Amino acid sequence: MSNQLRIALWALGAPVSVGLIGLLISAMPLIDSNFFFTWGYYLEVVTTGLLTGVLYSLVALGFVLIFKASGVFNFSQGAMVLFAALFFVGFMDKWGLHPALAFLLTAGVMILLAMLIERVVLRPLVNQPAIILFMATIGITYFLDGLGQTIWGSDVFTLDIGLPKDPMFLMEGTFEGGVMVNQFDIVAAVAAGAMVIVLAFLFQYTRIGRALRAVADDHQAALSVGIPLKTIWAIVWSVAGIVGLVAGVMWGSKLGVQFSLALVALKALPVLILGGFTSVPGAIVGGLIIGAGEKIAEIFFGGYIGGGIEDWFAYMLAMVFLLFRPQGLFGEKIIERV
């Protein structure tokens, strides 16, 4: 199937399935007379879910970049988000730097970190089984958690880069009370979207991007045509670090910069398996599906079984998808031979 056709199919299918699920839920009041449903509210839930999903995608993106280029399941992405956010907010608060300058400086720190990781961790572990590399990234997680807190302390930092926070009401004419959307979420979604487009360009149209794709396809073939594997890895980790920085700024201004920020990685994992470990568009679509799915499940059905189901629901949803497509929605087909 050609790419255009696929995109068209998704573009058409997504709203249709959202509508169909809405129709199904709108029939719920027939079963339970106390069930609360209006189309305005449903739209609100779906929009909120999608916008949250974009933020999940932002974290998942970092995982995908690294897995694609080096086959490493980088568990430290969450710690990198925290680490970057700590440096960003530290530069701003303790050194009094301008946000833009702090951003650049932090990006520099992340690049340095990427080079260090490549030199100290990845290079000696080359050709080791995937699980060993995975463990090494858990080691990196611990190290970064400790280092970030040693330098900047474990207090909670307020991160305010002047993003709007008030709710906004759309389509007040169509639905009673309108559809409430949080402006902050929209800004965050736009930033994430911009990030993805930039990355897509980087991958598609630059020399480095071509080298990255070559490495992703086949390490050895890439090496043999003269692509410097080590440089590419350092670049990929840098890019993942900068994606982590953007995610850290977004999540940090939502939650305040603190240790718990590292836990956003757990929200990104179901996105990752749903979308496939190797696909950038997969991370985006996965994030949207998980975001909207978990919100719909929690709000409309969570009440029946005690609530608080979001966490495992996301994993269950991803698992059900996996049963039909074991490589994720957009992952490369796994071909096995004896």
Added chain:
Amino acid sequence: MSFRKTLTMAALAGVVGAGALAPAPAQAQENGQYMPQMVYRTGPYAPNGIPLANGEGDYLRLLNERDGGINGVPILIEECETAYNTDRGVECYEKMKNGGPTGAAQFSPYSTGITYALIERATADQIPIFSMGYGRADASYGKVFEYVFTAPATYWAGADAAIQYIKAEEGGDLSGKKIALVYHDSAYGKEPIATLEHLAGQEGYNLSLFPVPHPGLEQKSTWLKIGRQVRPDWVIMWGWGVMNQTAIKEAAAVGFPMERFIGNWWAGAEPDVRPAGESAIGYKALQFHGVAHDLKVHQDMKTHLYANGKGLADDESQVGEVLYNRGIVNAVISTEAVRTAMDHFGNKPMTGEQVQWGFENLNLTAERLEALGLTGLMSPLSLSCADHEGGGQARIVQWDGEDWRPASDWIVPNRAGFLSEAYEASAMQYANEKGLTPRDCN
């Protein structure tokens, strides 16, 4: 690295390690009252744990600097990091329980999980566990929980106080009102549910429950439901850590009025509201102690400790923050229990068993609090063999963007009747499971 080198290094590490594992006997030779502190200055809850530990530690140091200890017996202070982690807490307990000349005077675990894990051990070791405003609410029933103290208020008493406040604000009638509880989905968060449900039957309000899974980074669905579907008149929150800031932000994002949003005492400190910025203005919190910056005790801290660079907090301005004050209150109650014990047994280091007697005979009158420079920070307390809660009071405070301001008078939780019956029933269930016979308190 050659194999031999590795082996030598491993052997060396083993030898050094085995030595390091044995806990250093904590200041065993010195004479003094050993008061160990369990703290969590790291990990996900560090923003709350740091001021708590500073307040408690500073007060103990203040006693040493200003008065030369408790009744002239110097205090031996030691901190142990738990990271809010139960197994670490148990390790700290085992390491410190025999410290000093007479062992640990008491432990304040600052974590419901650690408290649960220590109740049996400490009872067997005869060391009081002082779980101030956390842990098991039914431990207030002293006939079963001999070595556990819950003064000045439990979660159940707190839930009752919150409802009393809401009732007063609503003009004395709650029938038909809608109240929502947003809670951390853990042992801690579930504590107030039974009380709130009972009161719902009595007062006629509708209670809806909103569990937030740990750690609570993502609460959009909870608040969409509250703000757009259920639209309760009041929201009570039993939150912890990052969950609080997120909840306040999301509540603002759905336009829920902050004046009708009440957090409990672990959801009502500066680290909870500051990250939310302006959206937190008007947010209320339930406290079992007052808010104050400039009491005599704070001034003493500044002159005796911070002027000499001996204070624990990074900055003098942190003296008097909510959690710092809570650390002080914790240290005041435990040191006054030790003092009570010394008044009875003589001015020498007390054993855990003697401190337990001190707790049970603790009577912090208004005059005593005035003398300690704490008027306004604490309400009077009086504990007994049967009552380990001591009749503490609670009040509602409100965040104005800069500081917490009192928003209500002291509220006396309605302990007679329902609460004390619930304590007894729950404690007796525990006693039955454990095969304990409640002691006689006459």
Added chain:
Amino acid sequence: MIYREAGQFKTSYARDGGLYPIRQDRYGLIVLLLVAVFAVPMMSEYWLVTIFLPFLVMAVAALGLNILTGYAGQLSLGTGGFMACGAYAAYKLATAFPDLNIVLVFLGAGLVSALVGILFGIPSLRIKGFYLAVATLAAQFFILWLLNKVPWFVNYSPSGVISAPPRAIFGDIYVTGATATPEAKYLFALAVAALLALAAKNLTRCAIGRSWMAIRDMDIAAEIIGIKPMATKLGAFAISSFYCGIAGAMWAFIYTSSVEANAFEISRSFQVLFMVIIGGLGSILGSFLGAAFIVLLPILLKNAPEMVGLSIPVDVIAHIEFMIFGALIIFFLIVEPHGLARLWQIGKEKLRLWPFPY
């Protein structure tokens, strides 16, 4: 020289297939067990309660995960969930049947966990590798949520904390509850861990273990030579969860004696995974070495500055501890990716020739 097996003749097949064909190994193990049974209980309560108990409990959990990940090749992050299952099942059994012997309670807890393990092992028939690892997180989150949500599991206690009732193993030798002495708890945990380790060692040497390893090394090839992937994988999940369940029950009953579901959250699963990988995938000894390493290292790092007389604030120690812990994991992976067990094996080879290597 030390490990020289010259002069040790095996005269029967049974002896050739014995667990420890080399005499030194046999004697070493016996000495180790004697020390564990007689010398260790003489140590202070601190050692028993905060070092040996968690070590034994976590070693059992690591055995469980090693069976699944190290022998059968199925990466799992649901260990915490299965441990929670065991802990709560043991609590329900012990409170529902107060006269049931604690050994039977533990066995029952293991069986319940095994059933749950089979249930959550089903996706492994289709999903592999890291996808499976993340899918097992579904088990982790779902089980904890369920235990938190259904009051029946905690006998309707309002806070959802379970607290182990006192139980004796025979007569009035209590091994759980407040009246149990640390020595009794330790010896009971030691017995459980030793028996389970023996069982695991033998399991991995018989047909079941061989089919696990075949599936691990290449599942398609294994299927072609007639190993049923479904039975093998689900069997591995069942037995692994059985071990984890017993570890959970030990945690709740012997170690902390009261527990809430959050004690078995995701970080517990990672902790066990560390043990298995640091100790050595596919090695029974490795499970014990890894557990010792991961349980001891943080305590060691925490107490080390005090030892050498430095007084560093506790928070700085904790941060540095994190860094050292992370760095050591990376260091060990680089030096010996096959874990501590492999290091031991190399050591034995060297000792065999020492002091005349050539």
